[in-house]
Amino acid sequence: MNLGTRKLLDHSFTALGFGSIIIMGLALLVVLFPIATKGVGAFVFKGTIEHRKLLLSEFHRGDPKEIVKEETETNRYRQKVFDMLAAFDQELDQMDYEQQSKYRSSYDQVKTSLRTLLGPLPGDSEPALTRFQYGQTRWDKAEEKLHGLLYEQKWDYSNPDVIAKPYDVSRAAGFAGTSLVKLFPYVEENLDKMMMPEWTFYWGFFTESSLDAHFFGGIWPEIQGTIFLAIGAMLFAFPLGVIAAIYFTEYARDGFLTSMLRSANSTLAGVPSIVFGLFGLAFFINTLHVSESKSVLAGSLTLAIMILPTIIRAAEEAILAVPKTYKEASLGLGSTKWNTIVTVILPAALPGILTGGVISLGRAAGETAPIIFTAAVSVGAAIGLGDVLTSPTPALSWNIYNLASEHEAAAEIRHVQYGMVLALVTVVLLLNLSAVILRARISKKLKG
Amino acid sequence: MNGDVASNQSRSSEFIVSAQKHKIQKIKQKAGEAILLLIASFVAIVVFFIFWFVARDAVPFFRLRGFAEFFTSADWYPADDPPKFGSLAIIYGSLMVTLGSALIAVPMGVIASICLSDILPFSVRQYVKPVIEMLAAIPSVAYGFFALVVFAPLLQNNGGPILMWTWWVIAAPFFLLAVIVASELLTTSIAKESMKKSAKMALNIVLSLLAILFLYVVGNHLQGLVIMSGTNALNVSIILSFMALPTIVSVSEDALQAVGRELREGSYALGATRAETIVKTILPAASSGILAAVILGIMRALGETMVVWMASGNSSSIPVPFYNYLDSVRTLTATIAGDMGEADQVTGSARFHVLFAMGLLLLIVSFVSNLISERIVVRQRKILSGQ
Numbered sequence: 001m002n003l004g005t006r007k008l009l010d011h012s013f014t015a016l017g018f019g020s021i022i023i024m025g026l027a028l029l030v031v032l033f034p035i036a037t038k039g040v041g042a043f044v045f046k047g048t049i050e051h052r053k054l055l056l057s058e059f060h061r062g063d064p065k066e067i068v069k070e071e072t073e074t075n076r077y078r079q080k081v082f083d084m085l086a087a088f089d090q091e092l093d094q095m096d097y098e099q100q101s102k103y104r105s106s107y108d109q110v111k112t113s114l115r116t117l118l119g120p121l122p123g124d125s126e127p128a129l130t131r132f133q134y135g136q137t138r139w140d141k142a143e144e145k146l147h148g149l150l151y152e153q154k155w156d157y158s159n160p161d162v163i164a165k166p167y168d169v170s171r172a173a174g175f176a177g178t179s180l181v182k183l184f185p186y187v188e189e190n191l192d193k194m195m196m197p198e199w200t201f202y203w204g205f206f207t208e209s210s211l212d213a214h215f216f217g218g219i220w221p222e223i224q225g226t227i228f229l230a231i232g233a234m235l236f237a238f239p240l241g242v243i244a245a246i247y248f249t250e251y252a253r254d255g256f257l258t259s260m261l262r263s264a265n266s267t268l269a270g271v272p273s274i275v276f277g278l279f280g281l282a283f284f285i286n287t288l289h290v291s292e293s294k295s296v297l298a299g300s301l302t303l304a305i306m307i308l309p310t311i312i313r314a315a316e317e318a319i320l321a322v323p324k325t326y327k328e329a330s331l332g333l334g335s336t337k338w339n340t341i342v343t344v345i346l347p348a349a350l351p352g353i354l355t356g357g358v359i360s361l362g363r364a365a366g367e368t369a370p371i372i373f374t375a376a377v378s379v380g381a382a383i384g385l386g387d388v389l390t391s392p393t394p395a396l397s398w399n400i401y402n403l404a405s406e407h408e409a410a411a412e413i414r415h416v417q418y419g420m421v422l423a424l425v426t427v428v429l430l431l432n433l434s435a436v437i438l439r440a441r442i443s444k445k446l447k448g
Numbered sequence: 449m450n451g452d453v454a455s456n457q458s459r460s461s462e463f464i465v466s467a468q469k470h471k472i473q474k475i476k477q478k479a480g481e482a483i484l485l486l487i488a489s490f491v492a493i494v495v496f497f498i499f500w501f502v503a504r505d506a507v508p509f510f511r512l513r514g515f516a517e518f519f520t521s522a523d524w525y526p527a528d529d530p531p532k533f534g535s536l537a538i539i540y541g542s543l544m545v546t547l548g549s550a551l552i553a554v555p556m557g558v559i560a561s562i563c564l565s566d567i568l569p570f571s572v573r574q575y576v577k578p579v580i581e582m583l584a585a586i587p588s589v590a591y592g593f594f595a596l597v598v599f600a601p602l603l604q605n606n607g608g609p610i611l612m613w614t615w616w617v618i619a620a621p622f623f624l625l626a627v628i629v630a631s632e633l634l635t636t637s638i639a640k641e642s643m644k645k646s647a648k649m650a651l652n653i654v655l656s657l658l659a660i661l662f663l664y665v666v667g668n669h670l671q672g673l674v675i676m677s678g679t680n681a682l683n684v685s686i687i688l689s690f691m692a693l694p695t696i697v698s699v700s701e702d703a704l705q706a707v708g709r710e711l712r713e714g715s716y717a718l719g720a721t722r723a724e725t726i727v728k729t730i731l732p733a734a735s736s737g738i739l740a741a742v743i744l745g746i747m748r749a750l751g752e753t754m755v756v757w758m759a760s761g762n763s764s765s766i767p768v769p770f771y772n773y774l775d776s777v778r779t780l781t782a783t784i785a786g787d788m789g790e791a792d793q794v795t796g797s798a799r800f801h802v803l804f805a806m807g808l809l810l811l812i813v814s815f816v817s818n819l820i821s822e823r824i825v826v827r828q829r830k831i832l833s834g835q
Contacts, residue, residue: 002632005628005629005632006721006724007721008625008628009625009629009721009723010721010722010723010724012621012625012723013722013723013726013727014563014567014722014723015621016559017559017560017562017563017567017568018563018567020555020556020557020559020560020563021560021563021564021568021576023556024556024560024579024580024583024690024693024697025576025579027583027690028579028582028583031586031590031591031594031690032586034594034598035590035593035594162674163674163676240487240490243484243487243488244487244488244490244491246484247484247485247487247488248488251481251484251485252488260492261488261489261491261492263819263822264491264492264494264495265491266818266822267495267814267815267818267819268491268494268495268498269818270744270747270751270814270815270817270818271495271498271751271811271814271815272747272750272751272752272753272781272810272811272814273588273751273752273753274751274753274781274784274785274807274810275498275502275751275807275810275811275814276498277784277785278502278505278784278803278804278807279497279498279501279502281788282501282502282504282505282804283497283501287501305494305498308491308494309491312491336477337477338477338480359585362585363585365587366585366586366587366588366589366590367587367588368587368588368589368753368754369588369753369754369781369785372785372788373788397587397589397754398589400589400590400592400593401589401592401593401754401757401758404592404593404596404597404758405596405757405758414597417593417597421589421590421593424587424589424590425586425587425590428585428586428587429582429585429586432581432582432585436578436581
């Protein structure tokens with residue numbers, strides 16, 4: 001090959017390297033961007049009057065006078081809608097049976113749409129579920145529902161070779177010639193006056209319990225559960241891991257026993273996370289009976305076993321990074337080995353050990369599989385500190401799965417799911433960021 | 449001053465200890481060390497316990513149903529009467545997504561680690577490493593959520609065009625390069641300079657036309673693909689590959705760093721370009737370490753639960769045809785996670801124990817591959833330090 005081609009190949013190789021690293025960076029952005037933008041939407045959004053009504057009656061927050069004022073204002077505009085419905089009801093009564101049945105089902109759909117948009121209509125009985133007691137609390141959702149009111153979605157099956165495509169059919173056209181026709185443009189034009197959207201910072205999302213299966217309210221029980229589980233795991237794993245690391249670095253002699261223990265450590269690091277869950281179920285719950293069934297304690301123990309290898313490795317590295325001269329100086333002054341470890345080596349290695357601890361904390365907070373069988377429940381109130389030994393808890397990681405995959409109306413509460421993911425990712429990444437900063441400071445310090 | 453001397457003297461008198469005291473101190477030290485050893489061996493005990501307790505709940509299944517059905521039948525109907533526990537399709541699903549993610553993650557990871565260790569200057573490396581660490585730190589359930597809520601609808605609605613563009617962006621530069629190199633190699637035997645040039649030109653044109661035709665045909669086929677469901681093996685493979693990447697990159701970067709400067713400098717001195725040095729000298733020297741990295745990365749993909757549970761579609765049948773990555777699959781991990789709730793945790797039912805059998809299978813595979821990768825790393829370290 002001539003030099004030109006060789007150079008070209010060399011440059012393309014470099015480009016390939018850059019390309020793969022850029023793809024990794026892009027992947028990170030692509031994953032984090034929707035989570036960040038839509039996650040913020042969980043607590044910063046245009047809240048409607050329904051949101052403020054809900055806060056007032058369920059959480060006793062907000063200015064009652066102001067809300068009553070707003071309510072009368074919005075009701076003025078809503079009343080016209082209700083009047084139109086009443087007028088159409090009368091019109092419907094005067095029709096013959098055939099015409100009635102022509103409009104009936106479509107009219108019921110309109111009413112259902114209005115209910116989801118504005119809350120119960122006059123004359124409805126008080127609904128049992130909270131989600132039906134209020135209209136749309138978020139303006140973006142309200143606009144979505146407005147579309148559902150104005151247009152009926154139908155599916156196009158005409159081409160059997162492709163997947164059926166949806167298309168919109170105007171509802172107003174279906175009611176042509178009746179008094180109801182006016183309702184659709186009226187609602188479309190005056191929806192903002194009926195809902196009074198306002199930019200809201202809903203901090204309660206992080207501090208309040210959920211209402212009616214996460215339709216409303218916040219995610220505090222999940223946040224608290226995650227904190228309990230992660231800290232519980234650290235309480236078990238951190239001391240054990242540090243002591244084991246001390247043994248490996250300061251006492252262990254090369255031999256069969258040590259190499260076996262090291263092998264065990266890397267084996268433990270490679271065990272699939274779901275197997276930890278199985279083990280936690282079989283050992284902590286079914287054999288040791290640490291609790292009746294799932295509990296924070298069992299979950300923490302399982303997570304502790306999972307993060308133990310990481311802590312040991314990080315602590316080992318941190319202890320090995322302490323300059324030998326420290327140790328020699330201390331031993332030379334006549335201090336015992338144990339004394340040297342406790343008073344000289346550990347303080348010097350502490351930032352490094354903490355780095356490993358912080359990363360493990362993040363890992364314990366983010367893991368789902370080990371807690372499925374040992375600690376997590378889908379719905380529940382925040383548990384008290386006294387209950388951690390006996391009761392299970394909701395947790396961010398598990399509830400993200402649960403809300404996204406198993407909730408009966410997963411598509412309706414996407415914003416809550418995004419908010420949860422954002423909360424979890426933020427916690428984990430912040431922990432990792434602090435570890436990175438800590439590590440940078442250590443390497444600076446060790447360099448001198 | 450005087451006080452200092454006095455205290456020094458009193459302390460030195462403490463050092464004159466009787467033989468008995470010395471003995472007690474020795475015993476204390478030994479006992480302390482024993483306690484430390486006990487705590488350090490806790491990890492080994494835990495590993496043993498994990499094997500023991502998972503196996504203890506897995507054995508009843510094999511005793512009840514035997515081995516043949518589990519490994520050879522693809523009929524997974526645990527809730528039927530009589531139930532069927534054929535797990536072949538599930539094992540196949542696990543292998544399929546693992547292979548798919550390895551196909552993406554291994555080349556990308558190895559190239560990225562080369563770039564990190566040999567190409568990028570230190571100042572840039574400092575900013576790339578946190579990116580890789582962040583990729584590793586993002587919780588698996590967040591990846592799963594992304595795969596289910598963002599990626600799956602995208603793939604379902606625009607899968608064809610996405611695949612086509614990806615194909616063009618990735619394959620076109622490769623084909624261009626291949627055309628140039630091929631025409632160069634094919635014309636080396638021509639002696640006359642002017643003839644060589646025109647032959648090269650002609651070859652270039654012919655080959656690039658062929659390449660464009662091939663690219664177009666494949667791209668067109670990809671664009672025409674109908675993706676019935678976005679939750680499929682392809683989706684999961686892509687997401688899993690990005691979860692396995694950090695492991696592969698960091699472990700193989702260590703292996704590349706372990707290859708000393710001498711080899712690199714020797715190769716450069718012989719006139720090799722950087723690419724030639726890396727491909728012909730460094731990669732062979734670091735190959736075993738990279739193999740260990742690949743094994744660890746693959747294990748990460750095989751053991752992952754949340755992403756496959758949420759986004760693989762969970763259909764327990766072998767895709768038709770068997771290489772169809774656009775079909776839904778179901779994996780061992782997802783089955784364990786998903787079926788435990790329905791198995792009601794009734795100890796004694798085959799439905800409960802079959803999940804432990806799957807866990808045991810995963811455990812054994814991860815144990816063996818861990819041992820292998822560890823051996824490889826140890827051997828490489830020995831070879832490199834021996835030189």
